[in-house]
Amino acid sequence: MAHLYRVLAGNLDLAIVLTKREVVGRYRGSFMGLLWSFLYPLLMLAVYTFVFSVVFQARWPSGQGTRIEFALVLFTGLMVFSVFSECVNRSPGLVLNNVNYVKKVVFPLEILPVVSMLSALFHLAVTMLVWFGFHLVYFGLPPVTAVLFPLVVLPLVLFTLGISWLLASLGVYLRDVGQVVGVGTTVLLFMSPIFYSIESLPEAYRPLLRANPLTIVIEQARDVLIWGRWIDFGEWSVMLALSAAFAYLGYAWFQATRKGFADVL
Template sequence: MNPAVAVNDAGVEAPLLEWRELRDYRDLLALLVWREMYLRYRHTLIGVGWSFLNPLMTMAVFGLIVPNLVSRQQLAEYTRGVPYPLYVFCGLVPWNCFAHALTRATTCLVDQKALLKNVYFPRLALPLSKVIAACADLLIAFAALLALMFFARTAPSLNLVFLPLFLLPLLAAATGAGLILSVLQLRYRDVFFLMQFFMQMGLLVTPVWFPLEALPPALRWLVACNPMTGVVQGFRWAALKAPAPSVSVLAVSSAAAAVLLLAGLLFFRKRQETIADYV
């Protein structure tokens, strides 16, 4: 067997996405995901339970306040009969996944100094492992949603088969934003705080707790530019038979997610080569 030559050439530019290399490193990726899950919940009493307790409490808060702001009739019309707390919880499932993924991804390079300084691996694997770990949380929260639906006697709809489709823009947006934030955080430590602020704002401007249809059209388009808008609406349509997102809203929102992914890969491409110099 003729061994491969590992080349480190200043003049050779890396492709946008080294898919094959990433696949070769899937063992390492699995290890990083495992470490992330393990480190997150070790020494906790409730452990994995946090991934559905968190949305449960948020749901309780919104469920207590928002129904007092509109007439019961109006609310039922918007949610097409879905109980409002369920409506919120279902939106929180993808939103929390997104928020978790970004929070973890932002510090993932800064935190892995030893690994980055010691060995070569496709740097993309680190932020990606955080996004994948967040998706594992999403699965647990989704199981909790099914349990809630059972108690609320809401039958899951057949639209459920389309649910994985709405994971794609979620993954794209989280990965893209995670790539940009993790690199920026290396040099500018304010990024983490800025990101936390944006996550707080993000929950308020994503139709997790309000129906998009309740907004005036001009504002609706602005909110549609949020990559998570299509995901949240799609999730709710697939799981609860809530009103389907309009095709144009879905298109705008998914396009935003795709742009974010592309921007992330472009931003990461050149900068990933010298990450070890900055950690």
């Protein structure tokens, strides 16, 4: 972990430059440019509101029971899940898509997942602006507990980085990893309490859902952003410790296997 800290601290400027290039490059050549990073979540929120509040007339059982509230609750869950899915889906190709960094120059490959995470957090921040505007229009100011949202996301960041380092390494040696990850994240989307609440499941299935590491983050994000509840710091501390351990293991695996990248590529 000390080595990881030195690498990140020593290459922070490089990580920021690469993140800016990645964010701008995603929309390069489009007429709207970076404005798409704001318009996309706005359009998706409008679609979710129409589909679930008008077509399905869905309600969230633990809230006020309004259709607009259901759309906001759903959007909150998707907002958290998108950070995880964006990084994980890209992880198997991070090293494969940067072969020049492996072969031709001395480059800190371990910061590639960090760059991917910073890009995902940038889009999360933009999405939060859309969320805040929607909440302000329909429900007024969010609860004061919303300031705890960065703390809620911290375990998710560490956990996702651990998976990203692991998959970035495996993607070099096993080219099928990208296909498996795509299916896995789709399954995880429906096995997380995004489109439904835990209370809506039979009691026998709830432990299975709670075993999903994303469940705690999604539930606590809704608690602080919507319901005005404080973080369960006991549960949060356990999640943070486990996520930090997983990040360490993923980074250690990446460092142990990177010696063979050049030979394989």
